[in-house]
Amino acid sequence: MPIPAKQNDKIKVSGVLLVDKPYGLTSQQVVSKVKYLFKSPNHDSKKAGHTGTLDPMATGLLPICLGEATKFSHYQLDADKSYQATILLGGQTDTGDAQGQVIATASVPTFDAAALEELAQQFLGAQQQIPPMYSALKKDGKKLYEYARAGIDVVREPRDIIIRSIRLTALDHEQIQLTVTCSKGTYVRVLGEDIAKALGTLGHLTALRRLQVGSFKVDNAITLSALEDLPLVERFTQLMPIDACIEIPAQMTLTAEQCQRIHMGQRLNVSAQLTDELHVYISQQILQSTSSQVVAAATAAHETTVSNTALASDVPVDIRLLDEQGQFLGLGAVSLNGRLQPKKLIQR
Numbered sequence: 001m002p003i004p005a006k007q008n009d010k011i012k013v014s015g016v017l018l019v020d021k022p023y024g025l026t027s028q029q030v031v032s033k034v035k036y037l038f039k040s041p042n043h044d045s046k047k048a049g050h051t052g053t054l055d056p057m058a059t060g061l062l063p064i065c066l067g068e069a070t071k072f073s074h075y076q077l078d079a080d081k082s083y084q085a086t087i088l089l090g091g092q093t094d095t096g097d098a099q100g101q102v103i104a105t106a107s108v109p110t111f112d113a114a115a116l117e118e119l120a121q122q123f124l125g126a127q128q129q130i131p132p133m134y135s136a137l138k139k140d141g142k143k144l145y146e147y148a149r150a151g152i153d154v155v156r157e158p159r160d161i162i163i164r165s166i167r168l169t170a171l172d173h174e175q176i177q178l179t180v181t182c183s184k185g186t187y188v189r190v191l192g193e194d195i196a197k198a199l200g201t202l203g204h205l206t207a208l209r210r211l212q213v214g215s216f217k218v219d220n221a222i223t224l225s226a227l228e229d230l231p232l233v234e235r236f237t238q239l240m241p242i243d244a245c246i247e248i249p250a251q252m253t254l255t256a257e258q259c260q261r262i263h264m265g266q267r268l269n270v271s272a273q274l275t276d277e278l279h280v281y282i283s284q285q286i287l288q289s290t291s292s293q294v295v296a297a298a299t300a301a302h303e304t305t306v307s308n309t310a311l312a313s314d315v316p317v318d319i320r321l322l323d324e325q326g327q328f329l330g331l332g333a334v335s336l337n338g339r340l341q342p343k344k345l346i347q348r
Contacts, residue, residue: 010044014067014346015239018221021062021210027053033224034064040232051076051213051245052184053136057097060210061218068346069242072331076245079214080164082181085205087192089174092202094148095134096189106202108174116168116176119198123166123191128158132190161186168195176203181212214247242346243320243328250281251320252334259323262332262342271338278319282336285317313337321345 021030027050038045044067051063051073060083065073089108093100131137133148137156147154162183169177178192189205196203211218222238230238258268274282316333321342323329330345 012067013038013043013045014069014242016069016244017064019062020221020223021054021059023059024056026056057099058208061213061221063213063216071344072245076214078184082212083188084209085178085188086207087176087203088206089196089201089203093204096132097205109200120166120168123163126162129161129190130158131156159185253322268340269338270340282317286315
């Protein structure tokens, strides 16, 4: 059971729960329900949050982090996500989905499987997308949907997104099923509208289901009703480990003395513990760095200057930290020069 030691006479609930979100609830309402279902006179479940908002109309995978797991939720916020949606052609709504009001209509052209396959290819890859007015993004400290409800249209800057894969399937003469895997920040509602426009008509979503977040799949999620039906002790069996959100394969085992030191915030010299595998991993991460200086230093070793070599050896890379019993301690940032800095540690 992934629960750390007692705090304030209560056991802090920690772990990751995969929830199959129902229609009609906000993501925050789901979080509140989960907190309530793990609460007891002996358990503290106050600290919790999700890893990426789903609209009330949407269903599907909503990973929820509790307790110490919230420290690592951003790894799933940044992860690719997969969705399945239904686009109803012929009408545009102010929200981009069925919960809004129809603001424009257009005739629906005929289309076939070949046309949809060709159309899908146009949306693949890197591109820019303008966020919708009905979204939780903020402008001057105010959410965009608050402006929208007041009838105020705000200029939104386009955002970079990537469509990793996309499939369009005709359900009938006016409905298309959209299956897509995309980068963070992608609004499927906007994508649905853009697909309809590319077909020469208008459209909005009537259904949206999230299938996957990173390596998490909706097939492994539990519904709120099923979670509620379980006795409290069995609810804890649904929790994944505290580090479930972290998709970092590299790890290092620390001695008892080193564990004490990093929990005091001290930097360690772990040169003797840098295995060949860790050297390769750190070097690969440096190569993928967005810093052109670091990339140049790491990829042109045969003509690298002394200063560039020093720069590459100083670049910190995140790895998992374990104690001698194999328990997860948190994340540390280690560099090729053997310097290890504690980054995010869990409290037990």
